[in-house]
Amino acid sequence: MGQDDETMRKGPWTEHEDFQLVFYVHMFGDRRWDFIANVSGLKRTGKSCRLRWVNYLHPGLKRGKMTPHEERLVLELHAKFGNRWSKIARKLPGRTDNEIKNYWRTHMRKKAQEKKRTTCRSPSPSFSHCSSSSSICTSNPTIDSMPKIETKERSFYDTGGVDMFSVIKAKNNNNNKDFKNSSARVSDTSEGLDGMDDIWKDIDNLLEDDSIKPVFDPYSEIAPSLAWDYCSSTSWMLNGQEEFGKDMLSLTSQQFSSRLTD
């Protein structure tokens, strides 16, 4: 889009970037990634922002090891759907397609190694014999009892923004330790904050501070997508929405930037 590829950052995200992204996703919802990428000042593509959000920052994500039940489900669902990772992920709330894909790769490698070792002794009772095109596992009660989420439905990752905020708040109040701990790993260099825990807290605090409250009240009943529709329907948005965004948000951006560097 507007920015040329040479100025774009690549590689691991810093805590500061995470913080910014979370903040702007909260402001505008998790839909307009290119816009968020531009407006936030992050030197990242919209694509990269989306990926970071979906795979790492999304408040609904579970972190940590797969439970045996989840492992079984992945195997079963893979037997049913093949490498349709996003489809499989929709059946496992809190797990991303990337996570499942990675898990499967590891799993398959292990399986392959095991197979090598036990060179075609008795056939394994596991699911490894189910090819992606196989129908062997299709009438599985576990899968069939799962809620059916079809393509037109709201994606798990699509939190909107107001919903997300409530999740953030909930996150602050309890658990999700794995999520927070693992996120801290991203930036060992940053001493100021202790992983996502503090990011969520700071965002929470920032937004509760009236002086820097976003234009769109996160506590209101207006979904961010609607807020966005409202924004985009106005002339200032049509005539250079990026400039508007930068102006409007520069203050807030500076505020949380300074918090990080304190």
Add this chain to the structure above:
DNA sequence: AATGTGTTCAACCGCTAGCGT
């Protein structure tokens, strides 16, 4: 303690479906 090897997982890339014009 140093080095090698294996494992995990975040992030990138290329492609495609879907939507608006």
Add this chain to the structure above:
DNA sequence: AACGCTAGCGGTTGAACACAT
């Protein structure tokens, strides 16, 4: 119908970490 744009998907890569020697 054709085109352009964007979000989303699946495959792949490589850095960081864990464990073995």
